[in-house]
Structure formats: structure tokens, C-alpha cells
Amino acid sequence: MVHVLDRQFIEKATVTAPPLRSFLADRLQHTRQRIDAACRRSGRQATEITLVAVTKTVSAPVAAALAELGMEDLGESRPQELWRKAAALPATVRWHLIGHLQRNKIERTLPLVRLIHSVDSIRLLEALDQSSNVPVLLEVNASREPAKHGFSIEELPSLLPRLLALRRVRIHGLMTMAAFEDDPERCRPTFAQVRELRDRLRRDLVALHPLSHLSMGMSNDFEVAIEEGATLVRIGTALWEGMPAV
Numbered sequence: 001m002v003h004v005l006d007r008q009f010i011e012k013a014t015v016t017a018p019p020l021r022s023f024l025a026d027r028l029q030h031t032r033q034r035i036d037a038a039c040r041r042s043g044r045q046a047t048e049i050t051l052v053a054v055t056k057t058v059s060a061p062v063a064a065a066l067a068e069l070g071m072e073d074l075g076e077s078r079p080q081e082l083w084r085k086a087a088a089l090p091a092t093v094r095w096h097l098i099g100h101l102q103r104n105k106i107e108r109t110l111p112l113v114r115l116i117h118s119v120d121s122i123r124l125l126e127a128l129d130q131s132s133n134v135p136v137l138l139e140v141n142a143s144r145e146p147a148k149h150g151f152s153i154e155e156l157p158s159l160l161p162r163l164l165a166l167r168r169v170r171i172h173g174l175m176t177m178a179a180f181e182d183d184p185e186r187c188r189p190t191f192a193q194v195r196e197l198r199d200r201l202r203r204d205l206v207a208l209h210p211l212s213h214l215s216m217g218m219s220n221d222f223e224v225a226i227e228e229g230a231t232l233v234r235i236g237t238a239l240w241e242g243m244p245a246v
């Protein structure tokens with residue numbers, strides 16, 4: 001058999017070809033081993049961590065091939081792309097929205113998603129509260145990059161009265177994206193800050209909002225994020241690197 005990492009062969013492979021499946025299986029296994037190792041280092045159980053495979057850069061057939069391997073938590077950052085892939089993939093997939101949701105796309109998105117990681121304004125949160133009891137995470141712009149969406153660390157505690165007034169939507173935790181760093185160790189303070197903010201909010205909100213999750217860590221920094229308490233890691237590049245779009 002051709003070696004699974006033979007790039008030229010993969011380029012020619014169809015999605016159902018065994019070489020692509022073994023490429024994905026290999027990547028998945030390797031990623032899970034890195035998750036396990038980070039858990040061992042930090043005295044956590046691997047079962048506490050949900051790996052969300054971010055499929056925004058791959059085609060629906062590639063996402064389907066991953067789902068066939070048992071990887072059924074998939075993430076998309078654009079609602080329209082999530083709608084498109086959700087229509088093409090089995091209903092067993094649990095979709096995670098990880099990017100900005102415009103209010104005019106709420107209605108069509110809600111029935112498709114298991115969790116919205118990226119609630120980035122009080123306006124969106126209150127609009128969601130009108131329509132559903134969907135589980136959400138609040139996105140925190142902890143790295144203070146102006147291009148990023150999300151609440152600032154300072155503003156969230158001041159919103160407590162409005163969070164307590166929500167009737168239906170439930171806040172299951174916080175999400176953040178660290179700034180890209182060549183050395184992922186430098187992301188650690190960002191992740192620690194978001195965990196501390198979550199702990200603080202939980203004390204005041206737990207009767208209404210569980211706040212049990214931290215969605216943090218991407219391909220470049222997920223091990224550090226796990227060591228700092230992440231329960232959901234959102235990984236794209238580390239799964240697809242070396243595999244051209246099919």
C-alpha cells in the first residue's frame with residue numbers, strides 16, 4: 001500500500017479511498033494522544049475533554065469521512081457553511097458554531113447546533129433568549145486584539161444583572177482564542193485569566209447558568225489550554241495539515 005503521507009497520492013485520492021481514511025485516522029489518533037498526554041501532565045481525565053474538529057477549511061466529503069471514523073463533534077465558523085455541511089452530513093453529527101452569528105441567521109442555525117461557542121455581545125445573547133434555550137458559551141476577547149469579537153474581561157462581571165435576567169438561554173461556559181504565539185507557553189496567562197473569570201462568574205450565576213465549560217485551545221496551543229482547564233478544544237490545522245482539499 002502507498003504510504004498514507006504520500007502527498008501526491010492523497011491529492012489523487014477520492015474521499016472513500018482507504019489512504020484518505022487512514023490519513024485521517026492517523027491524525028485523529030495522534031491528536032488524541034497529545035490530548036491524553038496533556039491530561040496526564042495536569043492530572044485530568046481525557047474524558048473531560050471534547051475534541052471539536054474544525055471543518056471550515058475542508059470539503060463536506062472530508063468532514064463526512066472524519067465523522068465515519070467516529071469523530072462526530074464538528075465545528076464551523078460561518079453559519080452558512082454550517083448549514084451547507086449539516087445538510088450533507090449524517091444527523092448524528094453534533095455541530096458547534098465557533099464564529100460570529102448575525103442575528104438574522106439565528107432562526108436557521110438554532111435547530112442545527114449542539115452548542116454555540118461564540119456569543120460575542122449582549123444583544124446577540126438577548127436575541128437568542130427570545131427564541132430558545134440553546135446552550136451557549138460567551139466569547140471572551142482575552143488577548144485584546146481589536147480584530148477579534150467578544151466580551152472584554154472587565155465588562156463581563158458588570159453584565160451580571162442582565163445575565164441573571166435571561167429566561168431561556170443557558171450559559172454553559174466561556175470561549176476564548178489566544179493570540180498566535182510561536183511559543184504556546186505564552187498563551188498560558190490568557191487561558192488562566194479566562195478560567196479565573198469563569199470561576200468568578202460561576203459563583204454568582206450557578207443557580208441559573210452552569211458555566212461548566214471552557215472552550216479554549218486550537219492546533220497551536222491546545223495542550224497548554226488543557227493544562228489550564230479547557231473542556232473543549234477546537235482543532236483544525238493539526239488534523240488536515242498535509243492533506244489538500246478534496
Ligand SMILES: *Cc1c(COP(=O)(O)O)cnc(C)c1O
Binds near residue numbers: 056099218220238
Ligand atoms: C479556525 C478556528 C479554529 C481552528 O484553528 P486551527 O488553528 O486550524 O486549529 C478554532 N477556533 C476558531 C474560533 C476558529 O475560527
